Amino acid sequence: MRLLKNVVQRLIYERPAASASRVVSGESYERENPEIAHCLLYITRYTFAVNWLESGHRLRRRGDPMATRHIQRTAVLSLILAAATLTACSGATSGGQKPVSADDLVASLPPAKGDVDRITWNLTGGEPDTLDPANAVTTQSGQVVRNLCDSLLTLDANFNLKPNLASVRQETPTKLVLTIHRNTKFWDGSTVTAEDVAYSLRWSADPSKVTSFLFANVDSIKATAADKVTVAFKRPDEMFTSELANVVVLKKTFAEKAGAKLGTPAGGLMCSGPFKLDKWTSGDSITMSRNDAYWNPDRRPFAKSVKFTFVTDATALAQSLSAGEIDGAYELSASSVPALQKSKKGRLVFGLSSQSMNIYVSRPDGVMADADLRAALQRMIDRQGLARALYHGAATPMYTMIAPAAWPTAQRAEYEKAYKSFETSRSFDMDAAKKLVKASSYKGQEIVLAIAAGDDAQSRIAQLLQQQGREAGLTIKIQSMQPLVYAQAGYDATKRKGVDLYLSSNFSAAPDPLETIGFLYLPQQTYNYVDYDDPKVTKLFDTARSTFDGASRAKTIVEMQAVYEKANTVIPLVSTNTTTFLNDRLTGAITSFAYWSMPQMAYVGAAKK
Template identity: 35%
Template structure:
C-alpha cells in the first residue's frame, strides 16, 4: 500500500498489474503482448444500475485514510478535490475554480460558487479550511500528512477564497490538491463521531452520494441530482460495489455477468477475461511500478553493494511471467515512466540513459563477497493477501541464496500487510517488503520526493543531503520542463544507490461487460469520477 506525500504514491498488495502508456507492449522473455487503450468508447445512453467488483472492503471512507485502491475507487465518485486530475493526467480546476501562486510561498484558491453537498448545504470557504486543516491534526493521523509538510498555515482570506501559506516553495502541493489530500467535505459532517464509518458515512459534493454500506458485502452509491458539473452528469442511477476477495471468484463473477466490471484484476484471470464473450479486458495507462523496498538500512542492506547485488541476482522476466501473467515490462527505475505526465517525451530520454537491470549472478556474488555479507540474514515479508506477493518473496529468497545471502520469509496476515506501510512498528524485524506503488499526480516528483530524509514513506530511512537539496530545488521550479530535468537527476541517484529495488511496470486493468462503456481505462479512476461516464453501449 502506501502512504506518502500522497497517498496513492502508494503501494499495494493487490493482484494486478500496472504500467506505462504506449501502444503494443510486451514480447519475448515471458512477457505477453498487450496494448494500451487510453479510454473506452463514450456511453450512448443511461442505465438503471451497475454492479462493480472490489477486491476488498474499505476499512473507512474517511478521505484522510484513503490511500489505496479499494477506498479510492469508491470515493473518486463521491468526494471531490480542490483540483481535478483528468484521465489524460492533466491537472485542472475542481472545487477551486482557480488556483494562483502570487509568490513562491503561497497558493490562493478561489472556491467554486453554487456547489452543494449531498445533504443540500452549500460549499463555503470554511468547509475548505476545515477539510484541509484535518491533515495537520496529529489526532486525526492522516495518511496524507506528508503532502502538507511544507504548510505553515491555512486561512480563509475572502468569502470564497482560501490561502495556503508555505514554509518554503512547494510546486507539488497544488498538484496534490487533486488527490485525497485536497478532498473537501462539509465541516459539519467532519464533526460527527465515526465520520467515514459504515454507520456514519460521508457528505461530499461528487456526482454520486453514499446510499448504503452493507458491512462485509457491498457499498451502494446513488446519483446526486444536484451535482454542479454538467459534463459529468451520471448516466447510471446506482452503482453497487461488491466485495469479492477471492481472485478466482472475482473473475468468475465477471465472466458470468454477476458483476458488470472491475478495475485492478488478478493477472491469473487474464487468459479467461481476454477470451470472454460477454465483455472486454482493457489495459490502460498507469503510473505504477512494482518494487522491493529495503526497509532496514541498519542491517546488511545498509551497504549499497548488497542492495545492488540482490537486484543483479533477480530474474525479472521470470518474475513477470509468474507474478503478472506476462503482462508487464521490466523496470529500470523505482518510479514508473508512466508517472511523468508533466514531461512524457523528455521522460523517454531520461529513462533511456538509465542502465538496464539485467541478471548477473556471478557479478552479484562478487559484490556480496566484497561487502563481507556472505551468510548474512535478511528477512522479507510475505503474505497470502495476493498471489504476486508470495511469488516475488520466493523469487527474492532464491536470488539471495544463490549469491550467498540467507533470506528468510516472514508471513504477515493479509489484514496486517497494509500496516507495513503505515506503522513503523509493524516493520520491526523486516528488511524487505514488496510493494505496488502508484503516483496520483502526473508529476514524478511525487514519488522521488518521498525518498528525502524523514519522509513518512521513506521506509528504510534513506538519507542523502545532496538528494534532499535536489528535491527542494525541484519543488521550487514552476516550469514543468525544468522540474522534470531536476527529477531526472533524482531518478539517477535512486537507481545508482538502489534505494528501492525496481522489478516491473504493469498496465492498469479493466474488464467491462459489453452492455456498458464510457469508463476510463487508466489509473486516473482513483481520483476522477469514473462512474459518471459509465453508461449504455447501445
C-alpha cells in the same frame, strides 16, 4: 506434462492449415505468428527443465548431491517462468474475444448510452482500511472516496489537470487563490462554503495524515471571501497545484462532530460528490447511490447504485467476472489476464499508468541494512523474464523507482538519458549478484519477504525471487499477510515487524515525480521505511519543488535521483499498466490510472440505449 500436451495440441490442431503450395521458413513463421513462436520457445524451455529435473533425480540415486542441487535449482527457476507462460499459451489459441494488445493502451471506453439500476464493482486490493480522505491513499480506499467526495481540481482520462469543485489561480510564486464553483452543495443540501474548503485543506495538512507531506511549504490557509480560499506559502511550491486533484472537500461541521470516527463504517462522511455513501458493511461491501441533486450536470452518474465488493483471491474474482456476478474491476492480477482475455461476458483493457511493482527494504535495521546485499537484489532479478512470463505483456521492466510513465512529457528526453545508465547497471547478472552477496556481511539468515495473501501474481513473483535469491546465495522466506493487514503494513511500521522486504505496487497520484520521491526519501515520511536521510537529497528536493520551470526542475530531479538510487532501498521490478475488466452490458469506464483521481463510477453506464 499434461499441460505441455494440451498446449501442443492446441498450437498444432487449432491453427488454420498452411497452404500446401506455400513453404514457410522458420524466420517468416516466427514473424507472422509471434504468439505461437513465443509459446513454442517456452515449451522447449519447459521440456528442457523437466528433463533436467529428471536428470537430477537420477544423479541423486547415484549419490551425486552437488550436481543434483545445481540441476534442480536451475530447473526449478526455468519451470516457474516457463509454466507461467505455458498457462497463458494454453488458452492463447482458443475461442473467445481477441486479446487486447498491451501496446494499444486505452484511456477510456466509448461513452455510456443510458442509465443502469446497479453496478457491482470489485476492489481488487480488498476492503479499505479507512475512507478518511486524508488517509485514503491505497488504490481501493482512494477509488471509493473519489466517487463520494469532490476534489478541488481533477484529471481527465489523459491526465490533464482541470477545474472541479474550484478553479485555481497562482497570483504570485507564494500565493494561490481557489475560487469555489457556484451552487455546489453537500448531500444534505447545504452549500459548500469557503470555510468548508479551508477546513478540508487544514484537515489534509494535519501532521497525523498521510497527505500532510503535500503541505510542507504552506504558511497559511484562509477563507478570504464567500467563494475564495487563499493559500500562502513559505517558499514557492510547484507541486501543490497538481496535488489539488487529490485533495477533497468535507463538510466542516460534520467532520468536527465525527472526529476520529470520520471515514469509518460507524462515522461515515458528508461530501458533495456524485454518489452518496449508503452503507459500509465491514467484511462484505460498500454501497453508494446516485446523488440526484449533484451540482455538476455534466457528470451525473448513469448508475442508480454501485456496490463495491472485496474479493482478493485472483482466481475467484476472475470466475465471478466471467460469470457476470461482478461487473468490473481495476488493477486485476496478472495471473487473471489469460482467462479474462477469453471471457465472453466482457472485455479486458490495458491503460496507461504510473504504477509499478517494487520490493521495498522495510526497516532500517536487520539483514537488509547491508548495502552490498541491497545491491545484489538489483542484479539477481530477471526483470525481462518477469514482465514477459508473469504479466502477459501488461508490464515492462523497470530500473528506477520512478516509473517512466510518470516522467513529464516535455522533459522526457532528460529523464530517459539518465534512465539508460540504471538500465545497464541493474541488468540481470547472477554472477555479479553472487559477488555482491559474498562481499556482504550476510551469513545465511532468513530474509522475510511480505506479500498479500490471495494475490496470485505476487505469490508467483515471490517464488521467482525466492529461487533467484537461492541461486545468488540468499535464503528468502515468503510471508503472506491477510489483505487488510498487508495494506496497513504499507504505512504502519508495527505491521511490518520482523519483515525485511515488502513486495508492493506503487503509484504517483499526480503527474509529478516529486510526489513519490518525497514520500520515500524525505526524513520522517510515511513510506520512508529505512529512515533514509541525505541532506543533499533534501536540498535538491526543495530546489526542484520551488522551481516552476520544467526543464530546470527535470535537471535537478535527475541529479537527485543519482544520489538516492545509490542507496538501493527500493528495488524496482516492472512498470505496470492499469488492467480493467468491464462487462459487455456496460461502457464508459475510464481505463487509464487517471480513474483514481476522478469519480470513475459516474462515467459507467449502459452500453445500449
